Amino acid sequence: MNLKTLALELGLSPTTVSRALNGYPEVSEATRRRVREAAEAANYHPNTQAKRLATGRAMAIGHIIPISDRHEIVNPVFADFIAGAGEVYARAGYDMVMTIVPDDSEARAYAELRSKGNVDGVLIHAPKVEDHRIAMLDTLGMPYVLHGRVSGSDSAFSWVDVNNKRAFERATNFLLDLGHRRIALINGIGEMDFARRRRRGYEAALKARDMAIDPALIVEGEMTEAQGHDAAREMLQWPDPPTAFLTASLLSAMGARRGIEEAGLVMGRDVSIVTHDDELGYLKNGTAEEPIFTATRSSVREAGRRCAALLIEQIESGDCRPRHELMEAVLVVGQSTGPVPTQ
Amino acid sequence: MNLKTLALELGLSPTTVSRALNGYPEVSEATRRRVREAAEAANYHPNTQAKRLATGRAMAIGHIIPISDRHEIVNPVFADFIAGAGEVYARAGYDMVMTIVPDDSEARAYAELRSKGNVDGVLIHAPKVEDHRIAMLDTLGMPYVLHGRVSGSDSAFSWVDVNNKRAFERATNFLLDLGHRRIALINGIGEMDFARRRRRGYEAALKARDMAIDPALIVEGEMTEAQGHDAAREMLQWPDPPTAFLTASLLSAMGARRGIEEAGLVMGRDVSIVTHDDELGYLKNGTAEEPIFTATRSSVREAGRRCAALLIEQIESGDCRPRHELMEAVLVVGQSTGPVPTQ
DNA sequence: GGAGCTGTCCAAAGCGCTTTGGGCGGGCGA
């Protein structure tokens, strides 16, 4: 079923049918209703490709996912972010097109997407402290929104981010207030912008109390269960072990807990943990009211929604002035923290 | 830059340029090379929408993801599967388009995708024992491949699946051979086809040794860390607790381990765990050679690749005879299993 | 030397939609 045959059946011209369906005013309400009903009955949906070609709008948003050996972008956080963004796309009538590329051809993938014209904009994941994608996208002239920020670029772009620095500063202060002095930071990969900001927050809190920063207490890497476990296990064997861990993800926190328990210690009594919690659908920190881990909590799915909304707004308005949205994490207290144990 | 201007610059007709680039024989090698070079230099890529409209091929594969309150499809397994499929799509020149829909309008989403013509086929996730999507897709006449199977349908369709029954039968036998008699099954959601098959495998192994099946030892639900923890914690308080757990995912296994340790027991000595391991990029079972958990291992990312390959083959050949691929899981021995402790 | 290939190229007709630029008749103001 296409426009032409539908128009024929209705005894109207394709023009009128198209206009009726797309809400143009040059068609009487009576015909519009008649057309709408016929379209409904015939389960008619305009052919996407034709529509796209005619309007020049792809009605699709691109996500480029580099696959590398070093770094797994396809992680649980990513999945939830996608889910959030996808909800918004669907409501707005956009497709989400994902391209998996070997990370050495990421730049080419953007350029291709642009020149093939199959997306109206792209969403950028996991920005690094200095991210070459920014400059490239600016030269390509394709609308984009970052999930996160970059520190190393002066270019003005749109982003949605959590206030990572503030969240980790607050978390650190929370632990300091409980009397902890040896606080380990089990962070994400160092070159990631979010990890850098979290570290800055941690360091800022320590500095504000005139405390030295011990580099040995800082671990950076992929935020896995193994990371948390290995770090905790090792540090707890030191002569002056940390009394608290600040971890960057629930998985790392779970690993740290395991390390603590393996050392014959009790989490929340002997050793405290504060973690960041992205509120993943599949990895919950207990219940909302009774969390297991004390955590800085911020929904990454909501971040996905906001990124998508921002990008669509930018595309549809044609107004490319950069927009920002800074989300604040809430600090929820769970069972994983307590006052520093007295010797 | 489009075909017409490129042709003009070259002093050729659009026809010839198109044919040169698409490898048709009616053009001399000399011109073909000239055209290729000019296209390269101008960074010319044919407009996707126009190409699609002209050929009638969408060059895209659809994934429909229902979002519900009851059940989270956006899980780590899903993410890895997508990554695998996406690799193959990219190599074959296909886009991956994902549509997030509220689960009550899933059927409509497929019909729309079909009539809007923006995909050439779809990949079906997480089939249930009886899955209404099969009948619907058959009436729509759109190529599809299932990741998994359905038991309740006689319709002939293509699928890629792990031999879940055999895997869990082997795992159960492995535990039985170690002397375990009270083996708990911490399974996925019961209406899921894979969970049903895993349960059948577990039951078959018990029956083969004339052992009764204790329904109390079977738990079905979302495969989260909490699920494993809660189940283990409760069962270990019974007067006749299980001596082994068979879990359906690494997260559940991690939860079960926590439950075991909370009970003051040692995994691998007092209580054994065998789990299924999907080899997720972000959730590793130790290293390949030295796994933490004894596990039935099968890469879900590889399953994604094979699903994608099957679907593309089906689409491009136009031969819609169903194809199947049954992957076997390997049973790897880790540190989580040992002989049943003597009282 | 002319018929018949063959290799190389092109003009033009779509693909299914949107959009521009009218056409036509009825109601209104002068």
Next chain:
DNA sequence: TCGCCCGCCCAAAGCGCTTTGGACAGCTCC
């Protein structure tokens, strides 16, 4: 009554590509 506007509708021209149906030269072969 005439002219004009306005509401409603349509024909036709694209969007950028593929593909059909030749055209034309150079060649072989009898």
